[in-house]
Amino acid sequence: MDFISVSFLIFVIILVCAYFLMPDKYKWAVLLVGSYVFYGFSGIKLVVFLVFTTGVTFFSGLLLGNINEDSARHLKLHKADLTREEKKEYKNKVSSRKKRVVACAVVVNLGILIFLKYFNFIAKNINLVLVKVGFAGNIPLLKLLLPLGISFYTLQSIAYIVDLYRGKYKPDRNFFKFSLFMVYFPQIIQGPIARYDQLAHQLYVPHKFEYTRVTQGMQLILWGYMKKLILADRIAIPVNFIFDNPAPHEGFVLFLAAAGYGLQVYADFSGGMDIARGVSQILGIELVLNFERPYFAGSISEFWRRWHITLGSWMRDYVFYPLSLSKAFATLGKRTRKVFGNYIGKKLPTFLSMFIVFLLVGVWHGSSWKYVAYGLWNGIIIVSSILLEPVYEKIIEKLKINTECFSWRFFQMARTFILCSFGRFFSRGKTCLTAIDMFKRALAYPNPWVFFNGTFLNLGLSYKDYYVIFISILVFLVVGIMQEKGIHIREKIAEQNLYFRWMIYIGAVVAVLIYGSYGSGYSASEFIYQQF
């Protein structure tokens, strides 16, 4: 069931009614049943994978929780008669037991994801290598179906297991409630990747019907539909046109296709998040923010702190920190310090961890070399910007540039936008080689006349469509600026009188209906991140 469908709207209305009519004690059960019904629509056979991952995560969580409780009890009981060394030894023993549980659970959960998502990619590449060295290279490729949201719920399950290993909270002891945490329908398809301590409790406790909250939730849903249907699906038309057959295009046309794809993904993904958050808000559940106006970022690293925030923070907490603070990386740092000096020795473990993070972010998006290149592109920019920071500072000082004014911030934002857009060649290009070719041709053939000779009118959109895109971007820009300044727009709308409020609501609905870009047969295209 797609967010952009009449069946989804009917489903939400029925679920919301059932939720608020049900006695408090069973409200969470409505969400559980509703979420499984929603997920079941994606293919009943694929539900097995989700239930299996839920089971593995739940029972390994129980095991970890029991180990935590037993060790805390033991240490408390023997507080007086254990020496510091004995305590340390006991803690180490407990830690290695917990590590075994975590390793098993992570290998199983991640193994399913890796097998289903990457088996064919790995097999194809091994076959290629085997052929090159003179072997047959006939590892068979499999017809594998990817369960909806597997890349999201697998990360969610790993976070839960590792948090329990770290003793951050107690395990869930109710399998059905825990299942709800794993399958909660607004976020199962494309996130946000929730942490147990952020979401689970909100799902389990009953929420009362609150008029203001419900209307605010509906506004957010409407806003999400506007982003997706008016902007994302409209920009998609020329973007697909160019990326499907890039050969006849060059220069600015290629660059704008990549930049347009960046905007399309943003409107598409953040629109989906708004719908998920809006539906949750109606139910009284606050999902974490996944976007904070990424195109206002002044650097690529800031961009990644504002873009797909829950993936970034997941990578930070479960990959970047553990890697860069590991003993192996500390030893590496010490050794490189001897060879390359203090500065490089200190930075190298962090840089290496950062590269690994971005490689993982890249391949998380899909099994293709282009995603590896996408990860590397971002990693290289971030690492080089840190390495070159002293040089930049010197240049700024020499040229006496004022860094405290709007024009400097604007320059930083424009620079980030351009760098991000070039990265989009990799995430959207058909293959890695096509992406590199488009990247080169975008730079090599500057052709500003395409803005005036009608080139853009041959890409599937009319003048009217470009006006709609322009006005939409302007509206999103104004809203973004207001949000950056801390203005709560929905609260401001709520303060207005009835007539004005309803004018805005009806205007938004009409805009979605009239200006929404509906594909052939009036079926909107699916969300981009749904495929990941």
Add this chain to the structure above:
Amino acid sequence: MKEKLLEILKDLRAEVEFEKETKLIDDGILDSFDIVTLVAELNAEFDIEINVMDLEPDNFNTVNAMLELIEKLQEEG
């Protein structure tokens, strides 16, 4: 100890007035790169072992929180 900590922090980010800030992590003043560099410095300077479990925003939002963390880890040995 506080003076040494402030010195390390100043080396890390000279432009930040650390003693006045109360949300160093929550407001994004220190990013994950800074944290990793800071942890390595603190471990070496105060002979402690800050591990991943200690990397909670509450432990790094203020100078005092950092001092408390250092003292706690020194006591635990």
